[in-house]
Each structure stands twice: as C-alpha cells, then as structure tokens.
Amino acid sequence: MKAEQPAEGISKKAEYEDAVWYEVDCECGSPDHYHSIWIERDTKTKLVTVEITTEVTTDFWTQTVPEWIEKIDSPFINWTWQTMAYAFNETIRRARLIGRVLFKGYAKYESTVMMTKQQAYNYSKAIEKAAKELDP
Ligand SMILES: [Zn+2]
Numbered sequence: 001m002k003a004e005q006p007a008e009g010i011s012k013k014a015e016y017e018d019a020v021w022y023e024v025d026c027e028c029g030s031p032d033h034y035h036s037i038w039i040e041r042d043t044k045t046k047l048v049t050v051e052i053t054t055e056v057t058t059d060f061w062t063q064t065v066p067e068w069i070e071k072i073d074s075p076f077i078n079w080t081w082q083t084m085a086y087a088f089n090e091t092i093r094r095a096r097l098i099g100r101v102l103f104k105g106y107a108k109y110e111s112t113v114m115m116t117k118q119q120a121y122n123y124s125k126a127i128e129k130a131a132k133e134l135d136p
Helices: 075-104 117-134
Strands: 010-015 019-025 034-041 048-053
Touching: 010 117, 019 117, 034 117, 048 117
Parallel strands: none
Antiparallel strands: 010 019, 019 034, 034 048
C-alpha cells in the first residue's frame, strides 16, 4: 500500500518553516470527530514533537428517554418527540458531566476517529514524512 498524494481523509492545513499542521477526518462524516496534528520542531532544542488534539462532546449515545419510538406514525409527532427527547437527554448528559467535574474533579470521555486502511496509512506516512523533513 502506498501513501497517496493528495491523501484520502487527511489534509494539510498549513506549513511553516518549523511546523506542519494536518487534519484527519472521521469516516462517519461528522465534523465533530477529527484529529488535528501538529508536527513541530523546537527552534532552541531542535527536538521534533507530534501533538494530536481532538474535540470531545457529551456521551451523545446515552439516552435517559428513548429518542426514537417506532410506534409513532405521524412524522410531526415523531419529530416533536425526537426534538424534545434529545433536548431532555442532552440536558441530563451535560448535568452529569458538570456533576462529575464538580464532585469527582475529572471528566471521563472518549473520542473516536474512524479511518479506512488507506487513510490510516496516509496518516502514519504524513507524520513520518513531516517528522523526517523537520529533523535537522
Ligand atoms: Zn466519527
């Protein structure tokens, strides 16, 4: 398997003399799931570092009340129910998150970025290439 140019699912956002910035999209298509990758060379120490950041959300899959009920035939009632159930569930999810931070001092969350095999290959090769190029 070869790294593509341009690469599937990974885009170069910026390039500077001492840094390269890539963004990796999630296969599910959600703009909320991504990896932002900075490969940077420290001008003083000359060390090359890779920093991967992502954005996390509430545990949207947790539903206190079901957001989808098959028995509802009316599209309007169905939409109304989904909207209200989602708003209720999201309020509960946020309240739990705030409670955990307030009383336990930490938030537990996870972040997922799904990749195709080609995308994973492109991802690793992009980091490798940038790290090699920045290495003095
Ligand atoms: Zn996703």
